[in-house]
Amino acid sequence: MCIRDRAKSICSTNNAPSKISFAILPKINGTTIKNENLGKDEYPDMLCISYSSPDIAGHAFGPDSKEIEDMYIRLDFDLARFIKSLEKSFGKEGFILFLTADHGVVPVPQKLIDDGLSGGYVFVDQIINQLRSSCKNQFGTDFIQGQDNLNIYLDYDLLNSRKDSVHINQVLALFEKELLNIEGIKQTARGSELNKRIESNDRLFQMLSEGFDPKRSGDLLLILESGYLPKSSLSLNPQQGTSHGSGYAYDTHVPCLWYGANIKNNELNEPFNITDIGPTLLDLLKLPRLDSMTGKPINAILEP
Numbered sequence: 001m002c003i004r005d006r007a008k009s010i011c012s013t014n015n016a017p018s019k020i021s022f023a024i025l026p027k028i029n030g031t032t033i034k035n036e037n038l039g040k041d042e043y044p045d046m047l048c049i050s051y052s053s054p055d056i057a058g059h060a061f062g063p064d065s066k067e068i069e070d071m072y073i074r075l076d077f078d079l080a081r082f083i084k085s086l087e088k089s090f091g092k093e094g095f096i097l098f099l100t101a102d103h104g105v106v107p108v109p110q111k112l113i114d115d116g117l118s119g120g121y122v123f124v125d126q127i128i129n130q131l132r133s134s135c136k137n138q139f140g141t142d143f144i145q146g147q148d149n150l151n152i153y154l155d156y157d158l159l160n161s162r163k164d165s166v167h168i169n170q171v172l173a174l175f176e177k178e179l180l181n182i183e184g185i186k187q188t189a190r191g192s193e194l195n196k197r198i199e200s201n202d203r204l205f206q207m208l209s210e211g212f213d214p215k216r217s218g219d220l221l222l223i224l225e226s227g228y229l230p231k232s233s234l235s236l237n238p239q240q241g242t243s244h245g246s247g248y249a250y251d252t253h254v255p256c257l258w259y260g261a262n263i264k265n266n267e268l269n270e271p272f273n274i275t276d277i278g279p280t281l282l283d284l285l286k287l288p289r290l291d292s293m294t295g296k297p298i299n300a301i302l303e304p
Contacts, residue, residue, distance in 0.1 A: 062108035119227025151218025184228040
């Protein structure tokens, strides 16, 4: 069962996330537990709660803003009340709770620029137009089919229709040479190389390889420098707000809190993957793991 707080549905007229959403969600949680008779028999029940307001505020104002600070203070109070209600209903050993996030966020690049730090914006639409022009000048044809999420896709029908047989590697080599001279672009990765799944000491390249899908991913993928954000020059106020999606620690390092039955007081500083949560939870509940799980149990949490 999943309950989701979506602040856009409960907000002020300027679409700013409202404190009302945090106020309502704990009441919904309590009502759901009661009316669905959760925790009343020998079979484990799972309640998933999504606090989505911090995501909206983080995008709109950035992680260093007063708005996000205020939101996390309120969230902390609401979580404390929720945990107390669980302890009252089930006892301190009658439940297991974990709290995490699916991503972090880069500081607002404009703030990094204002503070004299490394960061900025890469206007992808302008870059694609530049590549289209170069491709046409070099080969007489624009072979770019499109771009999405820093994936560049080539038009294979056009490539195959050329009687003079322009090879895909010629086009990619042209693009790579131009892209690596653009501020904010750290490196490129060819889809054909990522698809080989060869282990790499380059962490960013390795992460791209693990997420590469030959049916969906592009022919050429871009990796931006730390602190840089892809934007469109056509967006309204492109220097406002921030986003995520890179392989840098500010996007991939998220907290993971465990509390409840058989969870001892401890602080772990070693890296884990979000996919490790499922196997750990099943081991705590003494339930069998699924063969499809890719994560592994976090032994430090399971140790008595």
